[in-house]
Amino acid sequence: MSLLESVDDFRGLYGLSEAELKKLCAELRKNIIDVTLENGGHLSSSLGTVELTVALLRVFNPDVDKIIFDVGHQSYAYKLLTKRRSRFETLRRKGGIAGFPRMDESPYDFFTTGHSSTSISAAMGYAKARDLRREEHEVVAVIGDGALLNGVSFEALNCLASLKSKVIIILNDNKMSINPRVGGMASHLAKLAVNPTYKKLKDYIKSQCTNMKNGENINSSLSRIKMKLKSLLLPTNVFEELNISYWGPFNGHNLTEMEEVFRLARHYDESLLIHVMTEKGKGCPQTEAYPSFFHGIGPKTKIDAASHASSGCGESWSGVMAEVLCELAHEDPRVTVCTAAMKDGTKLENFAKAYPQRFCDTGIAEEHMLIYAAGLAAAGMRPVVCIYSTFLQRAADQVMHDICLPKLPVLLGIDRAGLVGEDGETHHGILDVAWLRAIPEMTVAAPRDAVDLEFFVREWKKRSLPMAVRYPRGKAVKAIAAPGRERRPAPWGRLEVISGGEEICLIGIGSTVELMLKSADEIEKISGRRPTVADLRFIKPLDYEGLDALLTTHKVIVTAEENTLTGGAGEAVASYINAKGYAVRAAAAGVPDHFISHATRAQQWEECGLTVENIARLCLTK
Numbered sequence: 001m002s003l004l005e006s007v008d009d010f011r012g013l014y015g016l017s018e019a020e021l022k023k024l025c026a027e028l029r030k031n032i033i034d035v036t037l038e039n040g041g042h043l044s045s046s047l048g049t050v051e052l053t054v055a056l057l058r059v060f061n062p063d064v065d066k067i068i069f070d071v072g073h074q075s076y077a078y079k080l081l082t083k084r085r086s087r088f089e090t091l092r093r094k095g096g097i098a099g100f101p102r103m104d105e106s107p108y109d110f111f112t113t114g115h116s117s118t119s120i121s122a123a124m125g126y127a128k129a130r131d132l133r134r135e136e137h138e139v140v141a142v143i144g145d146g147a148l149l150n151g152v153s154f155e156a157l158n159c160l161a162s163l164k165s166k167v168i169i170i171l172n173d174n175k176m177s178i179n180p181r182v183g184g185m186a187s188h189l190a191k192l193a194v195n196p197t198y199k200k201l202k203d204y205i206k207s208q209c210t211n212m213k214n215g216e217n218i219n220s221s222l223s224r225i226k227m228k229l230k231s232l233l234l235p236t237n238v239f240e241e242l243n244i245s246y247w248g249p250f251n252g253h254n255l256t257e258m259e260e261v262f263r264l265a266r267h268y269d270e271s272l273l274i275h276v277m278t279e280k281g282k283g284c285p286q287t288e289a290y291p292s293f294f295h296g297i298g299p300k301t302k303i304d305a306a307s308h309a310s311s312g313c314g315e316s317w318s319g320v321m322a323e324v325l326c327e328l329a330h331e332d333p334r335v336t337v338c339t340a341a342m343k344d345g346t347k348l349e350n351f352a353k354a355y356p357q358r359f360c361d362t363g364i365a366e367e368h369m370l371i372y373a374a375g376l377a378a379a380g381m382r383p384v385v386c387i388y389s390t391f392l393q394r395a396a397d398q399v400m401h402d403i404c405l406p407k408l409p410v411l412l413g414i415d416r417a418g419l420v421g422e423d424g425e426t427h428h429g430i431l432d433v434a435w436l437r438a439i440p441e442m443t444v445a446a447p448r449d450a451v452d453l454e455f456f457v458r459e460w461k462k463r464s465l466p467m468a469v470r471y472p473r474g475k476a477v478k479a480i481a482a483p484g485r486e487r488r489p490a491p492w493g494r495l496e497v498i499s500g501g502e503e504i505c506l507i508g509i510g511s512t513v514e515l516m517l518k519s520a521d522e523i524e525k526i527s528g529r530r531p532t533v534a535d536l537r538f539i540k541p542l543d544y545e546g547l548d549a550l551l552t553t554h555k556v557i558v559t560a561e562e563n564t565l566t567g568g569a570g571e572a573v574a575s576y577i578n579a580k581g582y583a584v585r586a587a588a589a590g591v592p593d594h595f596i597s598h599a600t601r602a603q604q605w606e607e608c609g610l611t612v613e614n615i616a617r618l619c620l621t622k
Ligand SMILES: Cc1ncc(C[n+]2csc(CCOP(=O)(O)OP(=O)(O)O)c2C)c(N)n1
Pocket: 045, 048, 071, 073, 074, 114, 115, 116, 143, 144, 145, 146, 147, 148, 174, 176, 177, 178, 280, 340, 341, 342, 364, 391, 394
């Protein structure tokens, strides 16, 4: 039996020797690697926090103390040690445990996460509630250096000292976001990590840990640390300037060092930030060599996959978009491209290399990125923002206030628009249609294939307006031509009838056009009549003329989309039908009004009724 199997949960960690703990960490890593390679998931970050998690769970007791992970992609060891080992093999599978902390999955997950930079604010809420109720327990936020560089984290840090409720922040600094972290704050952290005065402070704190172990009064040790902090001529430290004590930097792979510091921190009477240095991907040569590649991997990834992975574009929707942007930038010096820490996911590596001056990675700073893009546009540039739909939610106000209101020519390349599969609830891009539709001056389009994607992007530049082009996760569709016709983009603003039919009209929107074509075959088989299939193309503004033509010639209209039914394109079409009083029955397939859990994308499509059977049912049921 492995040591991990004998350790039932975090309580089993208490009696282990140093050698046993080392062995346990190796077993945790093996388990994490085996399951993540098979199921997909966030490997590098979870490997980097193994010792940190073990140290946390030996010092803080999650039966009473609250531990909150930021993003939560680094929490696999925590899941394994908080009563989920027997189910760990189900990680990210339908019905299995989630890839992120989920309050409805375990009482040890104190906050549901997936989006970054929520941990400090949430921890402050827990700490305030504790103090109001006169309870006694610790609240710990574990946040990465990438997530710390976000505005939400800074808003929280700005309020922390005045809250007067103690929070322990553990800054897990691996010098990486998904790619190397960026910005001035990143250099500040790097300076703190090597500063000799901080080394002195760290050694002093460690000596106080030894005194504490030798039975010395803990309060005297803590007062001495406070005095030392005052007496040392510390170089500028943003946390100290914000009145938050800074301890560090410690070695995040040295269990004993971390445990001692955490024990001391338990007794500290103010909020403090403990800076620990870790290595992303620690403990496996391939993940250490390619931490970005193994940040997030798909199911059935081989451990040597990174060394023969091509960094080229093409294939995926993101890749097609990136290629078009490279061409556009070549043709027009006004074109600039931004990403908020998602350079790899949006396939912008080649763009960044070819146009370093016209590429910007803002780090996890979606709100800033959109206003920055608005500024570029106001100054006459043609900025394109490549952003996942789910993270664009962070910057909804910027789309309205800073882009659409002044009618600035910013193009939102909305990646991962639709259901995303194994990342689950927090990461689906299924709300953008609903809220973007509501913003005046916004144009929203969804390409069914690479031909329309390029057409939309090129037309946006000619027309210079606020626009969103949404495309899903996964492999791009090269071209869907109408039968017997050469594939040529239909005119701007118009829907396109791909194949003519009678009585029933199926309207696909972007990724669902293919589904509608397959459904048409099935419906013809069942009913003997061929439905019309159309591609809506423009969600806003709708092509009213094109719709009028369809509504006057069909009795049933069915839409399908990878967005919520509430506020979706189907709803827009249905309300037009109502408003004009057409005697047409409208039905819609799309994401229903509940959160869609982690599963494969295909399973999620099925759950949402984005299937041939359901489309046929919607058409043929009276
Ligand atoms: C608001 C938001 N934007 C982007 C992301 C995508 N994302 C997830 S993890 C990550 C990197 C986080 O870096 P860090 O906090 O340092 O953790 P590490 O991966 O280095 O352990 C990014 C950009 C996200 N989850 N949330």
